[in-house]
Amino acid sequence: MKRRSTAKHAKEVRIHTRSAAASEQVRWRAPFTHDQLATFERQVRGRVVVPSDPDYEIARQVFYRQFQCFPEIIVYCECSSDVRNCLAFAATHDLKPVCRSSGHSSAGFSINNSMVIDLSQINSVWVDRVMRRAIVGGGTSFHRLNAVLSDFGLHVPGGGCDDVCVGGYMQGGGYGFTSREFGMNCDNVMQFEMMLWNGGIVVADETTNSDLYWCVRGGMGSNFGVLLSITYQLHDVGEMYGFGLSWDTADAPAALVMLQQDYIVGPALEKLGYQCAVMIADTRPRFYMRGLYNGDQRSCAEMIEPLRDLPGTHLDIQMTGRYVELNHRLLDEPVPIPSAPDYVFEEKQSGYIDKTLDAKDWKAMLDFMATCPNPWNDIGMEPYGGAIARSDDPNSFVHRDAYMNFFLEVFWFRQEDYQTNIDWLNDFMELMAPFMNGQSYQNYPRPGFKDAENAYWGDYLGTLAQVKSKYNPFDWFANPQHIQPPMTEPPGAPPPKGPKFPDTPIVYSQAPLP
Template sequence: MAHRKSPARIAKDARVAHFRSLAAPQAAALQAAAAPGPALAWDAIASLEARLVGRIVLPSSPDYNEARQESNPAFQAYPEIIVYCACENDVLECLAVARAYKVWVAVRCGGHSTAGYSVNSGMVVDLSDMKGVVLDPARERVHVLPGTDFDHFNGAMNHTGWHVPTGACGSVCVGGFVQGGGYGYTSRAFGIQSDLVESFRVALANGTIVTASAQDHPDLFWALRGGTGGNFGVVLQVTYRMHRLDQVWAWAISWDQAHAAQVLTLMQKSFMKTGAPDALGYMMNLGYQQGVPVYMVQGMFCGTREAGLQAIAPLLAIPSAQLLVDKTGTYPEMNIWLEDHPYTLPDNLPDGIAETKASGYINTPLSPADWQRIIDYFKTSPNPWSLAYLEPYGGAINRYPVADSAFIHRHVDADLVVDVFWRNPAERTQMEAWLDGFMQLVKPFLNGHVYQNYPDARLPDFANAYWGPAYPQLQQVKARYDPTNFFHFQQSIRLPQG
């Protein structure tokens, strides 16, 4: 058999040759000017490219502007180097170069950090090419690579009869999502996604790879389930316990404005901590459709249509209720269906629009008058793209022992989330002022904590908001596994003092 170089290898050799051709002139210029070199010289970049299976993108690369962009254009960072890793060794090579040249590292899977923390001005270690799902039905386990987005994860699980809760957005990836907890339509039935993790395979800052589980490195295992990504190491693989779930019933109901406060009062009383079966998961949405406010709930029931209809009967009994979605299928099929049905929110969102998000946990009963004030405020949105929604907890989420992971948000009713969208600095100022007013209005009903998968750079005390009493223990884990604070960003876990 003739030995032929692969097209990928030919392209790589061309990139390496290009980088090396720039190394000599760079060295000569620096020597002549008696100036220190950049953090990463061309010869180091060429050498790294040669050792990778993946590829490097630089500011001079034609695809740099696309590669540096997060999902939210509010964040405009300019990394010195972006490395698309294709395998575990690529990650280790990146970390070795970053250590040697003291380059600041950010780890990115899907680029969905709501505070922009998966990109920086140094090196972005991008894991989006590290995709893969391997089911082990005999052991009721599934092994998933960190760059696997939910479209691929759900697609691989589709029609197998097995299930792991995922989020509603198909482009979000496993690596970041699971380390922040991970909420989805089936979390009330099966738990926050991190509750189902059996083990992580992790590359540490010192270049070693460890497996973190209840038996091995249990402190790291505890911290990775809620401690968020970019703090302790690079997650290379996640192994989950699977649950049986053949089909779900997807549903959605809308109400007139006159009954919205009544609906929200009933939901908090009977469809969150208590009342509703664990099998019922949903999101309550306030949004705009064709410029008009809508009041709508959509969700899934992990069971039959008949049992699902019985569970939501009190909601359908409220005057003006309309059952807009009534469809049975697999979880992946219904997850996609609910993206567009009964309608898409936010409606008619312009391309390239930026987003600001704020959230908080409700754990105080609201009266109908309280809910009405929230509804009335929402109607004052300066533009028709704002969203306010509830992600209800209860069920398996609240039963999981608080001390068993770094995800502390257990004994709550729901996560209240508000999204605003803007196109320019003036509109940003206007919309964020409106958002601040919304959060001030609901502050008396919030417990002071924030879902760490919705990071907010404006929080005055992020450590308490995300982790509360678990923060000192997280700092101890940080000191053990990343004692030089190699992994850091604006809201990363700080090393303990003294």
């Protein structure tokens, strides 16, 4: 006698348990019936969660706990057919789908009150060592990807947080320690596979659907479709040298001036990746630099010797190892500093510094940081230059010419502390505005951010809107800061800035839904 698989048996138990519990309720408020839900759940391989399920409270949470939404349905997709079934179910029952890989959107764009298509189970990693390529599922976390690539001695620029997944990260650009040598994460994409609103799957690269290929790499998630997989060009890396330096408030301005003037522009500096932060330590601001050098300790020591010779420089960390080890050590375990409480609320805003600051300017920043309303708020700096600045219209990531991405994170634990921290954040960004170019990193969105479209995409916005209208004509995956449909230009208006694309047809690897 044929026996049913354990997974199918568990799904049937879940369906019948849910149905039995619901029969005792007064009414079913969902826009679909129990029978419709049961039919759908049997169609997908992944797990389906609805509000009556015991695991719903956990399933609806995202990284930023202030976003408390209550979806009608959450689906943990395991394959592309699951995603297609989700889109068909959404269309049938008038649901608004939103995609979630890790739930790290700082503006809460990966959760809503309708339908969540969770991609975290589409997380395979296939590596071709000879060709130095990897095909990576859109829901793959960097914890998984970095660990797999490390075994092959290969690398692609990645973020500092292990929980972040490649899908949303790549579509927003993707900055990491090695971006100054190898470019943004989106610059290393050779091809990707995406499901469109109608269930059709398209492949995009330099020759096939080249307009979509250009737009998605920097165009931000929830604009064009559901990203299923990414093919990366990888880089050979061996052991690297990691270090940490820090300065107190009095000595930090000189270090900041030297970093901006001498450690951003220059070919010899590209192997030196670093990130900086100002945090509160012992009730006062302290400036931290965390660096990773793709080479040996001696070469790095010679390069950073002027920094180490500055008055008040402290050497906090020095170690040699693989990227996966150093990335974790440098960013997750720096030095003893106040940690934000568990389940803390957070908001952040990003801006791009494109002007040179002097010691007086940096001191004003540090003085303002000294007024911080709690010990957890921090300033972050991600220097650009190198391979990031060399690229000329490779994709829609427009932020190429700035010195650094500069952002502020504020935290609060009690709701009564919310407004104090938000006001402080706004005042800080106003203080720094004269040194910024008006743009903002789309991977750090902020709720209610004004003129977000121009801040995220600048002169590329017109091209992005035109291409979006081709692949996502009904704006299915919209969020509050999405790319708006193209507006009718007056006669004689100049064409949108960006590359000219051939009128390539959409190539479906599977037939779209009717």
